[in-house]
Structures are given as C-alpha cells and as structure tokens.
Amino acid sequence: MVASECDILAKAEEWAKENRGVALATVIETWGSAPRPVGSHLIIDENGSFLGSVSGGCVEGEVVTEAMDVIETGKSKMLEFGVADESAWRVGLSCGGRIKVYVEKLEP
Amino acid sequence: MKIALLSALNAERAKRAAAVLVTDLESGEQRVVKGGQLKKDPLSDALQEQLRLGKSGTVEDQGRRYFLTVQSPPVxxxxxxxxxxxxxxxxxxxxxxxxxxxxxxxxxxxxxxxxxxxxxxxxxxxxxxxxxxxxxxxxxxxxxxxxxxxxxxxxxxxxxxxxxxxxxxxxxxxxxxxxxxxxxxxxxxxxxxxxxxxxxxxxxxxxxxxxxxxxxxxxxxxxxxxxxxxxxxxxxxx
CATH class of the missing domain: 3.40.50.720 (NAD(P)-binding Rossmann-like Domain)
Structure with missing residues (x-):
C-alpha cells in the first residue's frame, strides 16, 4: 500500500526507537507546479533507506544525501530546489516548480 | 525534532484528535499544540485557521516565521x-x-x-x-x-x-x-x-x-x- 503522511511519521518514530539515526524532511513551501503539497514528508535513516516523498522522485536523491549529513551533524538544513538552480541538470524539478524542504534530525 | 514530540504527535493521531506541530524556522524550536490547547497558544488564530483548512503552511508572527505541520485524524x-x-x-x-x-x-x-x-x-x-x-x-x-x-x-x-x-x-x-x-x-x-x-x-x-x-x-x-x-x-x- 502507498504510505500516507501519517504512516510515515509513525514509521519515523519506530525507526528512531530502534536506535537508528533518522532525519525528517518536510516540504515547507512550494511555488508554481510542485508535485507534492506543503507538509509532505520524507524520512531517511543513516543508511540512506527512505520512505515517503517530497517531490515526484526528482530531488529525493539529493535530499537523502543532505539528510545523512544532518543525521551526522545534528544541524537542521533548509534546502531549496527549482529549475532556476544552477544544478538544474543534476537535480531540479522538471515540472518547473520550486520547493523548499526543511531537514531535521530526530533527537532523543 | 525531539522524539518525544513526534511520539506526542503520533499519539494524538492514534486518538483521532487534531494537533499541530509548530516549528520556529529561525531558531528550530518546536512544540506540539493539541486540539484542546489551541485557544491558549500565542499563535492561536493562525493555528485554528490552518486546522480549519486542514493544511500545513508557514505563518508569520511578530517578524518570526513558523511552520505549522497540521495533523488531521486519518479519514x-x-x-x-x-x-x-x-x-x-x-x-x-x-x-x-x-x-x-x-x-x-x-x-x-x-x-x-x-x-x-x-x-x-x-x-x-x-x-x-x-x-x-x-x-x-x-x-x-x-x-x-x-x-x-x-x-x-x-x-x-x-x-x-x-x-x-x-x-x-x-x-x-x-x-x-x-x-x-x-x-x-x-x-x-x-x-x-x-x-x-x-x-x-x-x-x-x-x-x-x-x-x-x-x-x-x-x-x-x-x-x-x-x-x-x-x-x-x-x-x-x-
């Protein structure tokens, strides 16, 4: 079954209680045609396993990489993605939208 | 986010109760506001409005920006x-x-x-x-x-x-x-x-x-x- 936002947060708690390093990524703002609405979640563990989505698969790879850094340092990050990015050819939203994603570590 | 906050949020959902996670986007400070505590919160009006819409979103209050993760019970x-x-x-x-x-x-x-x-x-x-x-x-x-x-x-x-x-x-x-x-x-x-x-x-x-x-x-x-x-x-x- 497709995991809902609720299942994702429950899973994040489960992962954290298994003593895995876990980061939570949340879509904070969207402009234009963004694939996932504000409030959408992606959770990531220290091994790069992830559940949920913040886009249609366009930027998840980059968010996972950043999230692993967040898990290591414990410092939250605000990420921005859009076609205007110079990295547009690497990561970006082909739909033409822009999104802001907040990535934070789950702390005991 | 503190795991205790996430647990509180998940517990509210399990009870089929509405709740909002407030994140101060500058300081990273967070709190969970349960449905019954909405009126007493400093962001009361904004919280109630977002809950009414059933949508998460950013609000501004006295020059500070807050992200509200709105959690309505599952349908x-x-x-x-x-x-x-x-x-x-x-x-x-x-x-x-x-x-x-x-x-x-x-x-x-x-x-x-x-x-x-x-x-x-x-x-x-x-x-x-x-x-x-x-x-x-x-x-x-x-x-x-x-x-x-x-x-x-x-x-x-x-x-x-x-x-x-x-x-x-x-x-x-x-x-x-x-x-x-x-x-x-x-x-x-x-x-x-x-x-x-x-x-x-x-x-x-x-x-x-x-x-x-x-x-x-x-x-x-x-x-x-x-x-x-x-x-x-x-x-x-x-």
Missing amino acids: RILVTGAVHISQALAPMAKLLDFEVTIVDPRTAFASPERFPKVALHAVWPDAYLAQHPLDRYTALVALTHDPKIDDVALIAALEADCFYIGALGSKRTHAKRVERLQKAGFGEAQIARISAPIGLDIGAATPAEIALATLGQLVAALRKTQAVRAQPKVVAAR
Missing part, C-alpha cells in the same frame, strides 16, 4: 450494506488510504468470503455505532437503501457532522428518505448534506463504477470544499 469510511458495490468500494478505498468498515446485519451479505481482509460487522448499525461513534473525519456511505439499516446511520452521520454523507437510492427512494428525516426533526440544510443519488455523475453503470463515482465524490468533499474542519466556525483570517 475513515463507514459503509452500511455488505452489497455488491461495497465489494468494489472496500479495496478501492484501501488503495486511497482510507480505513473502511462495513456494517450489515444480514449475515448472508456480511460474510468474510465476500469481503476478504475487510473490517466487517454483521450487526445492526445502532449496535456498531454505540461502540464506534462517528466524527467529522469519518464519511458515511449508505448502500442498502433499506431504511431499517441506513436511516440510523444517516441520522448519526448528520448529528456527527461527517465530512461526507452519501446514500444510494433512486430519486423516489431519496424523496421518501427526506420525508422520514424531516419527521425526525432535520432541517432542509442538514438533509441537503446527504449526497443522493450517491456519487459523481459519470454515468456509472456497474457496481465498481458506482463505487468509483462515490469515492470521487467523497474525495471532492474532503479536498475541494475543506469540509473536514477542526473548528466549525471561521476565525479571523490573517
């Missing part, structure tokens, strides 16, 4: 009638991430063989509702068009202000239903909350197509009109 669907349409509706609803329960006192209909992996109760709706009351985050889909079974559930759904109420039956069947509800003391506006004949007008011909039309209408009620409300009244918008 449930109660179906009266273990009929052919329900057999199609149950798996479709599951795919849409809605929790489905079917109630039908007629054991020949409400059999596990006909409804594998579905929460099925072969009891009268009043018996079921006494144990599992409806709320505004629940939809009622009445499919028996038998007043003995559907009416109790329809009345309970109107009283609980369910976000979607649909009832199967022809225009004539519904006209009689309206008469009964009027006699039970419901006004025109309340009765108009019932979608009947049930479902979007897509020319549905088969049971599965009627299930699809019904779920389409249900999703529209959920997403388009923001009918799922934590607060019945609109508070001052910011």
Whole structure:
C-alpha cells in the first residue's frame, strides 16, 4: 500500500526507537507546479533507506544525501530546489516548480 | 525534532484528535499544540485557521516565521450494506488510504468470503455505532437503501457532522428518505448534506463504477470544499 503522511511519521518514530539515526524532511513551501503539497514528508535513516516523498522522485536523491549529513551533524538544513538552480541538470524539478524542504534530525 | 514530540504527535493521531506541530524556522524550536490547547497558544488564530483548512503552511508572527505541520485524524469510511458495490468500494478505498468498515446485519451479505481482509460487522448499525461513534473525519456511505439499516446511520452521520454523507437510492427512494428525516426533526440544510443519488455523475453503470463515482465524490468533499474542519466556525483570517 502507498504510505500516507501519517504512516510515515509513525514509521519515523519506530525507526528512531530502534536506535537508528533518522532525519525528517518536510516540504515547507512550494511555488508554481510542485508535485507534492506543503507538509509532505520524507524520512531517511543513516543508511540512506527512505520512505515517503517530497517531490515526484526528482530531488529525493539529493535530499537523502543532505539528510545523512544532518543525521551526522545534528544541524537542521533548509534546502531549496527549482529549475532556476544552477544544478538544474543534476537535480531540479522538471515540472518547473520550486520547493523548499526543511531537514531535521530526530533527537532523543 | 525531539522524539518525544513526534511520539506526542503520533499519539494524538492514534486518538483521532487534531494537533499541530509548530516549528520556529529561525531558531528550530518546536512544540506540539493539541486540539484542546489551541485557544491558549500565542499563535492561536493562525493555528485554528490552518486546522480549519486542514493544511500545513508557514505563518508569520511578530517578524518570526513558523511552520505549522497540521495533523488531521486519518479519514475513515463507514459503509452500511455488505452489497455488491461495497465489494468494489472496500479495496478501492484501501488503495486511497482510507480505513473502511462495513456494517450489515444480514449475515448472508456480511460474510468474510465476500469481503476478504475487510473490517466487517454483521450487526445492526445502532449496535456498531454505540461502540464506534462517528466524527467529522469519518464519511458515511449508505448502500442498502433499506431504511431499517441506513436511516440510523444517516441520522448519526448528520448529528456527527461527517465530512461526507452519501446514500444510494433512486430519486423516489431519496424523496421518501427526506420525508422520514424531516419527521425526525432535520432541517432542509442538514438533509441537503446527504449526497443522493450517491456519487459523481459519470454515468456509472456497474457496481465498481458506482463505487468509483462515490469515492470521487467523497474525495471532492474532503479536498475541494475543506469540509473536514477542526473548528466549525471561521476565525479571523490573517
């Protein structure tokens, strides 16, 4: 079954209680045609396993990489993605939208 | 985020209670505001407005920006009638991430063989509702068009202000239903909350197509009109 936002947060708690390093990524703002609405979640563990989505698969790879850094340092990050990015050819939203994603570590 | 905060948020959802996670986007400070504490919170107006809309979003207060993660309880669907349409509706609803329960006192209909992996109760709706009351985050889909079974559930759904109420039956069947509800003391506006004949007008011909039309209408009620409300009244918008 497709995991809902609720299942994702429950899973994040489960992962954290298994003593895995876990980061939570949340879509904070969207402009234009963004694939996932504000409030959408992606959770990531220290091994790069992830559940949920913040886009249609366009930027998840980059968010996972950043999230692993967040898990290591414990410092939250605000990420921005859009076609205007110079990295547009690497990561970006082909739909033409822009999104802001907040990535934070789950702390005991 | 502290795991304790996440646990608090998840616990509220398990209780089918609304809650909001407030994140100060500058400092990273966070708090969980439960439905009952909304009025006392410094961001009270903004919290109530976002909850009313059922949407997460950023708000500004005294030059600071806060992200509000709004958590409405998961949507449930109660179906009266273990009929052919329900057999199609149950798996479709599951795919849409809605929790489905079917109630039908007629054991020949409400059999596990006909409804594998579905929460099925072969009891009268009043018996079921006494144990599992409806709320505004629940939809009622009445499919028996038998007043003995559907009416109790329809009345309970109107009283609980369910976000979607649909009832199967022809225009004539519904006209009689309206008469009964009027006699039970419901006004025109309340009765108009019932979608009947049930479902979007897509020319549905088969049971599965009627299930699809019904779920389409249900999703529209959920997403388009923001009918799922934590607060019945609109508070001052910011």
